[in-house]
Amino acid sequence: MLELNGIKKRFGRIEVLHGVDLRVHAGEVHALLGENGAGKSTLMKILTGILQPSEGTIRIDGAERHFADYDEAIAAGVGIVFQEFSLIPYLDAVENMFLGRELRGRFGLLDRRAMRARAREIMRQLAVDVPLDVPVARLSVAEQQFVEIAKALSLNARILVLDEPTATLTPSEVEHLFAVMRELRRQDVAIIFISHHLEEIFEICDRITVLRDGQFVGSCAVSEVDNDRVVEMMVGRRIESSFPPKPGVDPAAPVVLEAEEVQLRRGGPVSRFELRSGEILGFAGLVGSGRTETVLALLGAYPAARCKVRMDGVEKRFSGPDEGLAHGIGLLPESRKDEGLITSFSILQNVSLNNYGKYRRNHWFIDLRKELDCTTAAMAAVRVKAQGPHARVDTLSGGNQQKVVIARWLNHDMRVLIFDEPTRGIDVGAKAEIYALMRAFTARGHSIITVSSELPEVIGLSDRVCVFRQGGIVATVEGADINSETIMTHATTGRVEHVA
Secondary structure (H helix, E strand, O other): OEEEEEEEEEEEOOEEEEEEEEEEOOOOEEEEEOOOOOOOHHHHHHHOOOOOOOOOEEOOEEEEEEEOOHHHHHHHOEEOOOOOOOOOOOOHHHHHHHOOOOOOHHHHEEHHHHHHHHHHHHHHHHHHOOOOOEEEHHOOOOHHHHHHHHHHOOOOOOOOEEEEEOOOOOOOHHHHHHHOOOOOHHHEEEEEEEOOOHHHHHHHHHHHEEOOEEEEEEEEEEEOOOHHHHHHHHHOOOOOOOOOOOOOOOOOOOOOEEEEEEOOOOEEEEEEEEEOOOOOOEEOEEEEEEHHHHHHHHOOOOOOOOOEEOOOEEOOOOOOHHHHOOOEEEEEOHHHHHHHHHHOHHHHHHHHHOOHHEEEEEEOEHHHHHHHHHHHHHHHHHHHOOOOOOOEEEOOHHHHHHHHHHHHHHOOOOOOOEOOOOOOOOOHHHHHHHHHHHHHHOOOEEEEEEEOOOOOHHHOOEEEEEEEEEOOEEEEEHHHHHOOHHHHHHHOOOOEEEEE
C-alpha cells in the first residue's frame, strides 16, 4: 500500500535522512525502530506532508503522491498520532477531534449531536471512558492520549502512524489499544507503529524497519529476529544489560528526606516514607494511584490536605519547586513539553535555567565560556543529538528533549533528584546510559526518587519500592520482594487505610 523510496532530507547543509526506503503492506502493523535522532519522526513528517523531502518519492497503491501539507495527506487517507500532544487544552474532546472539519447540519450550523455521537462511537471502539464535556487540560495524560488516538481514527485513515502511543498508558489500556489495532488490521488498514518498548513490537507487529543515524539498516519479519538482534540493529552494538548493578544502600546511611505524613485529600490515606543517602527509591503503582501527586506535594506544587516533610531531621515546608531547588531538590516533571522546557529557547538556555549563579563572574557578569563548556559536557553525558548547544529545543525529537531536561539537572549540584517518568520516549541505548548516570549520581552520596509506569524500570533500578494505591502508599518492598508479582499484588489489592 505504501512505498517510500530513497527519501533524503536536508536542513541547510546538514543531511538527516540518507536515502531511506520503507514498504508497508495493507493489513499489517509495521514497526519503525531506531534510537532518538535516528530519523523516524522526520520520515513520518515527510510522509504526512509536514516536511518536504529533498529527494525521493512516495507511492500509495502504486501511484506517486506529493503532499504539500498535512491536509493533503489526510485527504489521501494518511493519519498520524504524534508523540507530543497536538490538542488545544481549552477545548473539550469532541471539539478537538473535529477541529477544522466540524460536522454541519441545516443552514451550515454545527451539528454537535452528530459529532458527539461519532466521538462516543470511537471511544467505545477504544473501550475507554473519557469525559467528552470538559477541557482536555483537565484530563489525565492517559486520557489525553486516547483523545489523540480517537482523533486519528475519526479520519478513517487507510495508513495510520502511531508515534509512541503507549508511552503514558497502563497495561490494560495498552491491551485495549492493541485490540483496536488488530481490528484495524483486519480492515486492511496499514499501521506504522513507533515504540521504544520492544516487548510491544514482538506482541503486535508483523514486520520491522530499522533506521540508524538517518540511514536505512534493514527490514524483516518480526519472527526472524529476537530482542538482542533488534537492539544491535538499532544501536550498532550489543547491550548486555540495561540496568547497572545495585551496590546496596548502607543501613547506617543518613536519612536525607523524610515524609512523616502526606495526605493528598481529606479522608484519604496517609503516606510515609524516607529516602537515604545514596539510594534510588522507586514509586510504583497504576496510573492515578497518587505517585506524581505525592512528589509534587513534597515541593508544594500540589494542594495536599497534609504534608509534613523533614530534611536532615529539620522540618521543612516548601511553597513551590523553587524553594525545593534552594534546598537541593530537583524535579524532572512527567510532561517535558509543558513543565520541563521552554521549547523556544536553545539547549544552552534550558540547561542553564535556575543555575546562572554557577557561571557568575565578578558578581555582575556571566562567564559565557564556562556556560558553553558546562552545557556541552552535559549534552555529551546524555548523548543529546543536535546541531549544537545553540539549537532550539523545539527542533529536537521528543527523546532528545527529554535528555535536555536530564542534562539540566545533572548540571546542577542537587542532593535529591525526583525523576517522574525518566525515560519516557527514550530509546533502549540511551536508557542504559541514563540508568548508569542515575547510579553514578547516587554513588556520590546523592539520592533519587523515581516515579515510573514501567515496572521493569522500577524493579531494575530501585533499592526499595513504595507501592501506591488509591492515593497513598500501601507497601514498601525491598530485596527479593522487588518483583512484578509482589508489586502488582500490592498495587491492585493492597489495603488502604483512610484517615479522617
